[in-house]
Amino acid sequence: MNLEKVIFGFFIVFAATLNFGFFIGEIDNPSHHDIYELFAAIVVNLIATVLKFGDRTQIGAIHLATSLVADLQLLAAAMVWGYAVHVAGTGLTAGVMSSIVSLSGGALFANVISVVILIAETIMQRR
């Protein structure tokens, strides 16, 4: 067992689970989607991205790409949130909430791909 592999797997799976936790619930109901969970998802996703830096293999490249997509989607969701509450001043309406959640759903998809690659890589290694 390799500590580096453990940390790597931990962050990838953790990013996906946090993302899922935020995503689950009625799409337009703000009380189903906690802002701290979104924050945690963003931070863990960023860390997972940095952990994937510097791997020059093909699988490493796809890993990095999926993480970058997830980061982008989650940051967009956070920006929509901030814009609705502070800049536009409309507050968390049903429309705003559903666009935030659907953005995070896109990120969830990217995170799932990441996890699938992780599993595939593990199975391929056979040791």
Place this chain on the structure above:
Amino acid sequence: MTSSTPTSTIFLVLRRLRTPLIVLILIFALSVLGLTLVPGPPDANGVIQRLSFFHSVYFFSYTATTIGFGEIPYAFSEQQRLWVTLCIYLSVIGWAYTLGTVFAMLQDKNFLNAVAVQRFARQVRSLREHFFLVCGYGETGRLICKALDELGYRAVVIEKDETKVGDLELQSYSADMPALCADAGEPDTLLFAGLNSRYCRGVIALTNDDSTNLAVAIAARLLAPALPALCRAEHAETVNNMASFGTRHIINPFEQFGEYMALALHSPAAYHLLLWLTGLPGTTVTRHRDPPVGKWVLCGYGSFGKVMTEALENASLPVTIIDRSPPVDPAHHWIKGDGTGADALAAAGIREAVGIVAATGNDVNNLSIVVTAHQMNPGLFTVLRQNQVANRALFDAFESDFTMVPSEIVAHECLAILTTPLLAPFLAAVRKADDAWAEALLQDVTGRFGWDVPAVWSVAINISQAPSVYRLLMRHEARLKLGDLLRAPVTGRPELACRALLLLREGDPPRLLPDADQEILLGDQLLFVGDETARKELGLTLFNAHTLNYVLTGLDSPGGLVWEWLAARRRAKDAAHG
């Protein structure tokens, strides 16, 4: 990715920065999270306020980057201030760590090397003109690069010594010469340097180290078999080794000088002709005193001494050898002693001798030998071996008759082979020809072109090198004579200041000095000597059909379809009238 691609620097940077980046993210996240949780001051209704994520990120962004706008959107509570104090110190630690890592990386040898290799490989890849790959930028390499630059070729340089690479960057070449500080003996390095590039015209291995030159020769033979490789070799084993796997050109400066010496003894005119034709561009050749016939003294029987003894004895001149070691070859007249002292020289009979060769491996000793010998016999012909180029001033001051500078000999030979492939067969003919013929030719060409090193170039009559002549000959309209071609495309069509030295034709023996009536056929290869203007004007004639037409007929043909048609009509009308 294969191992032949240079280490990608961006990945190296990212890998090194992984930890600092994660530390920064964690510090940022922890601080922002804390800011949203810490209770703020109560608002007008007495309700405790808390910063939203938006405000927390905003506040922390300007605090962590040391911009510090103050407490926004409202004056903080004491709890918030406590937390912010902590956050400020955390962020400073995070930045210090990140910047420290970045600077350490920028000074890291491996990193700098990776950056240099990448830049070099990119420079070589983006070259879109023919270049030569020069391994070793010592004295010879510098001479070759300078000459290649003057001839309009690019060079890519690999040199192991960092200071020499720095020196290359300080030289003011007209074209940029990519240089890499690396071991030329490694095939990967040669590949980065464009060994496989289709613009590479040849590999020149000139390092001081015979084994590196050998490695370059092998790599060139296996990785780019079609490419001419020129390799310097000073030891007989290296020469044999290189020859065994078919290295095209092996240059041994000692052997080469021995040949020059033999040629100078056998036919001084041929020797001067050879010097003049293979000189470094932009230099002037001075006519030497011819080496006299008589008794010779040689000091220092090393590899160079051996070659010189052979050259002298082949010309049936008696040689007396002075060496510190006891005689190794009983066939020679051998004095055991030190050539720098008058005793040994007197014992070798310096007063009756006509020439002396100072062939030891030590420059100071060589100079001391010839100066002493010169005092004892002022009429001596002196041949000096110069080992270090740094000692040039001393050797110039002595004014010996021949000075053997290995770097210059190798440079001459390389340039002759690389730039004009037809020169080698001509020089071979010159070496074999008798002295009267060479003398007549030397008088003729130096009378016309002077003693400055001339332009020597070869031309092949084919579609790529002479398209206009090729088209003319393909039409089978007229026979083309050499004399007609060698005229300047200006009013009066004066003869070009150049002379054909050699004509090679498939299936025929080589024709030396073809005359003006010689017919030119498709596929002929010609070697010319002359001045630079003649070379350019001949090039224009060979490429431009209008110029060719003018040179052959003296008529200026109108360009363009309409004008051609009008001119043809006018000619037809003139013919009908008269």
